[in-house]
Amino acid sequence: MGVLSSSVSITQYRVEGTIEDSFLETVVDSLTNNAIREIDNEPEDKSVGWTSLESPFKPDFSGSSYIFGTHLIFSLRIDKKSIPTKIVNKHLKMAIDKRLEQSERESLHRNEKSEIKDEVIRRLYMRMPATPNMYDLIWNYEEKLLWFLCSQKAANEELETLFTKTFKLSLIRMFPYTAAQLTGGLTDLEKDNMEKLSPSTFYRGQHA
């Protein structure tokens, strides 16, 4: 599991909003409803959902296996299928040739080729298993903080979208501006001043 890895990357978030009803019950229901859906043998090329730390290939949020003190730990799982272009081209050529032979024509209309291509890709996706990637997150629900153990832009965007959809809570990523505004300990006046800042020039020539 990522959280116990010898080396991790961390993106910090603040969680905005509160869960009004029974917190843990709501969390479990929300996680279960938005758990990863397997897409092997399906025509989809991507699936994004939650999974549990201990059994990432069989999400299970029952009991308290995801609760560690005041932290909740679970994982974002992104399953993706990627078909090499050369394989698509090969199967597309074969399908077009077959259609031409069956219809005894010399060429196909562009729309027909496009339909064949969609069908070829759909069939290939059904035959191809998805590659799973898991990214752990640590949610300190009392402090309204969340650490996502990944710094990849695409995975962070998936997290933000799914988290909001799942819990109806917003995630605010901490970067220089948000960290200054939300956790920098600045007064309102200092926050206003910050918005007017422009870059400084550090080196101003030789000093005696």
Added chain:
Amino acid sequence: MLDVSVAYNRYKFLGHEFLTWLWYMIETDTQKLLDPKAELADIYIGNRIVLENNSHNRDEVITIKGDGAGLEEGVIALQKGAKVTEINLVVKAGENEWRFNLKGESLNIGGLKSPETGRVEKAEDVEGAVLEKIYLYEKAIDLTNFVYQQFIKSRVSPEWEQVVVKNISKWISQAAKS
């Protein structure tokens, strides 16, 4: 508060100024960077620093890496107007050591290696190991947040241009001579 995606790009420069200031502080006043409550003993630059110079239509990236690598090239880059965009930090507390990369524009912590935790041999060991890891990650995160708070307080103060930037300029000048 501004729209987040607009703010990310508009204030990216603050992250680069932060890491440049951090290098200056590590060289001149380390103790101010350590929160007394965090019980950390030392902080220094590890084996990687990346600078970028976008002034005067330049688009230079200077990367210095390797254990024991000198930072002279970095100082020259600072003289030319470059700022630090990424830094590898080492933080010590007794025998314990944290190593991680800090990226200016995002404040992301990368490649964090925290002190070793007890081995997980049985399923019952997992909870203890995870809690220990959380504690260790928190140390690096708290340090990053504490240091950034020191910076941003200073950055919005009236002394920034008149005192801090002047001192950084002097430091660059002296570092280039030594």
